Amino acid sequence: MGAQTETEVEPEESTPPPESGKRPGLLRRLWRRRPVKVVLALFAVFLTWLSWSLGSALTAPGNDSAVARVAEWARDHHLGPLVTGLETAQYKMNPPKVGGRPTIALGPTGPTPAQSGTAAAENKHALAPTVTPIALAPLTSPAGDPLPGEGAWKVIGTAQGVPAVQAAMLRPDNEHTSYVAAVVSMDQRLVKFQLHPGTDDPGPDNWGVPPNIPPEARNGLLASFNGGFKVGEARGGFYLNGVTHGTLTQGAASLVFYKDGHTTVGSWGQDVSMTPDVVGVRQNLRPIITGGQVAADVDEAIESGWGLTIGGKFFVWRSGAGVTADGRLVYAYGPALSVRTLAELLHQAGCVSAMQLDINPAWMSFNYYQPGADPGAPTPTKLLPDQERPADRYFEPTSRDFTAVYAR
Structure with a gap:
């Protein structure tokens, strides 16, 4: 190859890489x-x-x-x-199972009064009962032939030597047959009720009642159960000892507490209203049983009318309470319940007026208690073993309102 001429172009030098200091400079400018x-x-x-x-x-x-x-x-x-x-x-992704058989026992799993040595010792020399027990008819499951123990009432709490709190378990429909709901009957001649506020709902105020059941208030404690929706979502109010959060609303389904310890369920302004004897009111949506009949609209407006927090899904954990013609308070709860099947459970148990309570599995529970040597330390038991909340839930301050049940 010949010598390079003046017309030949020198090779271009490669462009040096950007200096590393330019990026920090950009960040500093930003x-x-x-x-x-x-x-x-x-x-x-x-x-x-x-x-x-x-x-x-x-x-x-x-x-x-x-x-x-x-x-x-x-x-x-x-x-x-x-x-x-x-x-x-x-x-x-996980709808309620269709078909199958229950995997839990169809009856309370904890100690009952008949099994409690302490209770037996206390009643050994007791006088004859002054209150005649109410004979409860067994409940019938729409799922067909009853399973062993299904629908039979079992005593989970006594007062004055008489069955005061009784529970029955059954499959609530003929489709979701692997699920079990519980129904509780409470004889108001023998028990009294106390409404408690929650720390978050209804929130702090001069309620005069703590957001838990402290040791000094556990003597004679028989049971406890959940309240309703958050007050802001319940379409009603919460009243206790002269203090109100939300607004007590005409026509709202209301659980009403009185000075003598009894309670009832009704439509506010129609069946029940404010009187000097009222100490507490817990409202939640509209009644699901009125005048002894299941409300005609229980299948309508499921999401907007019966529970937005679970997205209006039909068969979910639900709870409710009602009152019977003979004055008993009845509570029902369980998984895979629709508004209708909840109402039908309460109706079959004799309710002439009833309401839905909470529907979120994180908030509902029914616990019963058996006394021990220490009156301030009864043994708590979940009625349905698959309920999410622990049996001692209400021994600690709780975020939601609830009701405690005591022997008179």
Whole structure:
């Protein structure tokens, strides 16, 4: 090859890589811009608030699960549609099973008064009962031939030597036959009721009653059960000892408590109203039984009328309470219940007026108690073993309202 001429082009030198210092320079320039500073400052404030707000919800008193606490926090901060969407998706992936047989015993699993040595010792020399026990007819499951023990009443609490609280278990429909619901009958001649507020709902105020059952208030304790929806979602109010949260609403289904310890269920302004003897009112939606008949609209407006928090799904954990013609208070709860099957359980148990209570499995429970050597330390037992909340739920401050049941 010949020598390079003047017309030949020298090879271009390769472009040197960008200096490593240019990126920090860009970041420094961005940081100097006021809009960027404002956005970052607002983001820092948001993270600080989020940590404080959610942290406060997670560390609040009580034994609510972390999932329940986060869900309630989200609903309280206008994220209800997101929670409902997640619940709906979960339900679609895991709908209630159709067919099958129950895997739990069709009767209380804890000690009953007949099995309690302490109770037997206390009643050994007791006088003859002054109250005649009410004979309860067995409940019939629509699922067909009864399983052993199905629908039979079992005593889970006594007073004055007489059955005061009795429970029966049965399959609530002929489709979801592997699920069991429980029905409880409470004889108001023998028991009395106390409404308790929750720390979050209805929230703190001068209620005159604690958000738990302390040791000094456990003597004679027979049972406890959950309240209703959050007051802001219940379409009604909560009243206790002269203090009201929400608004007591005409036509709302109402669980009403009186000075003498008895309670009833009715439509506010029609069956029940404010009188000097009323000490507590817990309203929740509209009645599901009126005048001895299941309400005609129990199959209508399922989501908007009977429970938005679970996304209006039909067969879910539900609870309810009603009153019978002979004055008994009846409570029912269980999984895979529709509004209609809940109402039919209460109706079959004799209710002439009834209401739905809470429907979220994280909030409902029925617990019964057997006395021991220490009156302040009765043994708690879950009526349905598959209920989510622990048996001693109401021994600690709880976020939701509830009712305690005592022997008279």
